[in-house]
Amino acid sequence: MKIVFHKDYCRVYSSDPAAAPGRIEAILRELAGLEFVEPEPAGEGDVQLVHTQSHVSYVKGMPQVYEVALLAAGGAIKASEIALGGEPAFAVIRPPGHHASRDSCWGFCYFNNVAVSVEKLRVEGRIGKAVIVDIDLHYGDGTADIFAGVPEVIYHHVALGGAETFLSDLEEFLGSIRECDIVAVSAGFDRHREDWGGMLETEDYRRAAEIIKGFSEERCAGRRYAVLEGGYNHAVLGRSVRAFIEGFR
Numbered sequence: 001m002k003i004v005f006h007k008d009y010c011r012v013y014s015s016d017p018a019a020a021p022g023r024i025e026a027i028l029r030e031l032a033g034l035e036f037v038e039p040e041p042a043g044e045g046d047v048q049l050v051h052t053q054s055h056v057s058y059v060k061g062m063p064q065v066y067e068v069a070l071l072a073a074g075g076a077i078k079a080s081e082i083a084l085g086g087e088p089a090f091a092v093i094r095p096p097g098h099h100a101s102r103d104s105c106w107g108f109c110y111f112n113n114v115a116v117s118v119e120k121l122r123v124e125g126r127i128g129k130a131v132i133v134d135i136d137l138h139y140g141d142g143t144a145d146i147f148a149g150v151p152e153v154i155y156h157h158v159a160l161g162g163a164e165t166f167l168s169d170l171e172e173f174l175g176s177i178r179e180c181d182i183v184a185v186s187a188g189f190d191r192h193r194e195d196w197g198g199m200l201e202t203e204d205y206r207r208a209a210e211i212i213k214g215f216s217e218e219r220c221a222g223r224r225y226a227v228l229e230g231g232y233n234h235a236v237l238g239r240s241v242r243a244f245i246e247g248f249r
């Protein structure tokens, strides 16, 4: 298990809650003892795999954001490559990405990190089919937009509700998948009881990760990775990430 991380993710690049001071540090405090690897920034050509030139230019117009957004996409790419090599990975990155569509973005997102990483593996011919599981509170409209009409990439936002609804919907969805070469997780933690969603306990993240791990071992030789999306209560975010990683590794 590798943790993909770069110190520049601690930078405060805007005034939104995903960029809040101390948010990444709250996660890092819980990840002591794990093995960290540093990513390279994505190239402009990488983000152009899923975004229009006008969107890339829009983000480029915010130089501080552009730099860290490329680094976040690079973190997802790094995690995907580690996973493809047979080892699970979790990317502690920001800004998040699942509200970034081909030609627009909102919700604290700029480039769609998970989509860039999946599409890069696909265009390079290193995978055929991929599944993206989104456990964030919010629907990843950007990811859904990017892969609309692409039957090789299946996006699923796990049903909203308490632990029973959440875990059974996740199991049911994964049970419906026949072919898959890699599973990517948009790992947001804002459903937590003490976060915006008020739905899940910390332990539910461990159980979700165990289900995804089991699926990946059965269907795609264990190839799995997760990238950070939302999660805003610094008092519980780190423990949720830790619980997820313990179930995922």
Ligand SMILES: [Zn+2]
Pocket (backbone or CB within 6 Å): 136, 137, 138, 188, 190, 229, 230, 231
């Ligand atoms: Zn969210």
